[in-house]
Amino acid sequence: MQILTPQVFWAQRHGEIFLRVELSDASDVDISLQGHNTLQFRAQGHGAKGDNQYEFSLEFLEPVKSEIHQKSTQRQVDIKIRKRDERWWERLTLREKKPLFLAPDFDRWLDESDAEMELKAKEEKINKISVESRVRKDPYIGLKKGYLFMYNLVQFLGFSWIFVNMTVRLFILGQDSFYDTFHTTADMMYFCQMMAVLEVVNPLLGLVKTGFFPAMIQVAGRNVILFVIFGCLDEMQNKAVVFFVFYLWSSIEIFRYPFYMLACIGTDWKLLTWLRYSLWIPLYPLGVVAEAVAVIQSLPIFDETRLFSVPLPSALGHSLSFSYTLQLYLVLMFLGLFINFRHLYKQRQRRYRSRKRKVH
Numbered sequence: 001m002q003i004l005t006p007q008v009f010w011a012q013r014h015g016e017i018f019l020r021v022e023l024s025d026a027s028d029v030d031i032s033l034q035g036h037n038t039l040q041f042r043a044q045g046h047g048a049k050g051d052n053q054y055e056f057s058l059e060f061l062e063p064v065k066s067e068i069h070q071k072s073t074q075r076q077v078d079i080k081i082r083k084r085d086e087r088w089w090e091r092l093t094l095r096e097k098k099p100l101f102l103a104p105d106f107d108r109w110l111d112e113s114d115a116e117m118e119l120k121a122k123e124e125k126i127n128k129i130s131v132e133s134r135v136r137k138d139p140y141i142g143l144k145k146g147y148l149f150m151y152n153l154v155q156f157l158g159f160s161w162i163f164v165n166m167t168v169r170l171f172i173l174g175q176d177s178f179y180d181t182f183h184t185t186a187d188m189m190y191f192c193q194m195m196a197v198l199e200v201v202n203p204l205l206g207l208v209k210t211g212f213f214p215a216m217i218q219v220a221g222r223n224v225i226l227f228v229i230f231g232c233l234d235e236m237q238n239k240a241v242v243f244f245v246f247y248l249w250s251s252i253e254i255f256r257y258p259f260y261m262l263a264c265i266g267t268d269w270k271l272l273t274w275l276r277y278s279l280w281i282p283l284y285p286l287g288v289v290a291e292a293v294a295v296i297q298s299l300p301i302f303d304e305t306r307l308f309s310v311p312l313p314s315a316l317g318h319s320l321s322f323s324y325t326l327q328l329y330l331v332l333m334f335l336g337l338f339i340n341f342r343h344l345y346k347q348r349q350r351r352y353r354s355r356k357r358k359v360h
């Protein structure tokens, strides 16, 4: 019987070689590896020269792994071989001159960059599945999401009430509304800012990805202004600065909390996301300036009332006014502004960089 060579088509990926042997109804298929890189193929089948014994040998460019996957169908024999080192080969065979029976398999053919993209897509899919399965493993995920959703909803309603109340009063009373902001909205602001302490607790419990430090600066900074400067000094409560501080705080929160609520249910509204990650740019410095004005206005009042002053030994004078602590706090405020401004800038970059990557 005449021994012939079948037509063989090939393609590669970074880790594998695919061979397609054009032999129908193949039987007695014998595929073996000699050394680390020479494949021997022998089979009985129907090829270009009819029913015959067909065989070929291929000496690969680089070593391959010993296990060979083979599948014979009515039309062809498919062979998959793993490369020993996962890298792109510039050709299939050690000899530069390609054997006549060998041709590219255009059904499977990819050039190096396309194969890399395919590899990356596969890796991303595997990562996504492993992240999803990790997430699915958390039995309390529903409870955590439910708690966060409710927390954000309550804060959203609280700050919306303050914002709407102040806006309506501004339209009706004009500038006069500045002076009784505290008396009309303080109870709700106390409630919202006390609840906001949870924003420091949540990252500690691993419920949100927020940094603990930025959240602490934010909550502690506002609560000093609300509970110490406005809350403890009656003289501060009817000043116009209360209006500006409360208005600036609530202007961001009526967008930030609904943004978080949507995040809890896996939804994202482009405009809301943009507002959450952009409004702080003018509002944050304005807020810090308004808070600084409130602190400066309170200094003479603390000096006069001696509230929170620290008694000193008589040799050093009467007592140390709390206004000195507040002067130090003023410096800390601008340091806090810098830290949180940088944090928010990074969050914005991260959000828009990762979104751009998802689009392409």
Ligand SMILES: CCCCCCCCCCCCC[C@@H](O)CC(=O)SCCNC(=O)CCNC(=O)[C@H](O)C(C)(C)COP(=O)(O)OP(=O)(O)OC[C@H]1O[C@@H](n2cnc3c(N)ncnc32)[C@H](O)[C@@H]1OP(=O)(O)O
Residues within 6 Å of the ligand: 148, 149, 151, 152, 208, 209, 210, 211, 214, 215, 216, 217, 218, 220, 221, 222, 224, 248, 249, 252, 256, 260, 261, 263, 264, 279, 280, 283, 284, 285, 286, 287, 288, 291, 332, 333, 334, 335, 336, 337, 340, 343, 344, 347
């Ligand atoms: C006595 C000691 C005193 C020490 C302090 C001294 C310094 C004081 C200086 C204080 C200056 C304060 C000035 C300030 O009060 C002025 C104003 O506020 S003016 C108004 C403008 N303000 C703002 O715009 C700031 C608003 N606040 C914030 O943005 C946050 O509080 C802040 C911590 C600053 C940043 O937020 P965060 O880090 O959380 O960023 P993200 O929104 O991107 O969230 C990160 C990821 O976590 C998820 N997340 C966060 N929280 C929740 C939640 N409640 N529910 C659900 N999910 C949440 C969020 O979705 C993000 O997830 P992902 O990355 O998957 O998108």
